[in-house]
Amino acid sequence: MTKPAPAVHRDLAWALKQQAARVGTTTPAVRGADWRLATVSIVNSDGTLEVQEAPGITIRRLASYTTPLVGDVIVISQSSSGNWLACGRTAASGTAWTPITLASGWAPNASYYTPAYRLWGDGTASLCGLAFMTGTLTSGTVAATLPAAARPASQVRAAAQVATGYFGVVTLFPNGDVTVGDFNTTLPTTGPKYLELDAFGHYRLA
Structure with a gap:
């Protein structure tokens, strides 16, 4: 038994509507641009990158997204034409002072800031703090x-x-x-020797 014509038309209209909705959710030109969070999985030599959430897709990045x-x-953002763009890293853990690892025999000087680094959004970083050791310090010591x-x-x-009255160079x-x-x-072979990091108020990363 066939359905009356109006019922058939309703079913066809419903099916076409569902199909259009499915196409719209997967086609950038229909749904418009969008953005999302992603994790970098590959950094290519030309500065482009790939992310875990979209393997195999090469993504260009803004000039402000350095290193x-x-x-x-x-x-990351996708245009209505389907092109991807990396806008930059999130700042959840990149703006606070974070302690650095001191070599064996070195310790923070409690009267000064703890040796630490801080990253900036312009492709630079900063160091602060003072560490010390006691005894013989050889040139080139890490x-x-x-x-x-x-x-x-x-x-x-x-x-x-x-050291008190003595100078040298700290190299990164x-x-x-x-x-x-x-x-x-x-x-001198006795007395404290210092690692002075406040000299690196800002330095270039790349």
Whole structure:
């Protein structure tokens, strides 16, 4: 038994409406632009990247999103034509002072800030604090290690006091090493030696 014509028309209209709704939810040109959070999985040599939530899709990034790193939680946006854009990382953990790892034999000086780093949105970072050790300090000694996010792409140097009346250079290396060396004269073998990080008020990351 066939349905009356009006009922058939209603069923057809309902089916077409459902199909249009499904297409609309999956087609950017229909639903318009949108944005979402994503986690960076690959950083390509040309500065583009891929995210875990959309494997295989190459995403360009804004110029303000500097030094992208695998693991960054970022905001991505898709245009109505289907193109993706990485707007930048979220700031949940990137704006606070975070302690750095000191090498064995070094300790924070309680009268000063604890050695720490802070990242900025303009592609720079800052260090602060004072650490010390007692005894013989050899030029080139690694006194601390920077985390990946705070490491410069090239070496960064700053003059600093390394003992009372003695001066040298603190160097930040791309592998994260923070060394003390290039002393102006031979250091005494006794007494405190310092890792002075306030000299790095701002330094370039990339």
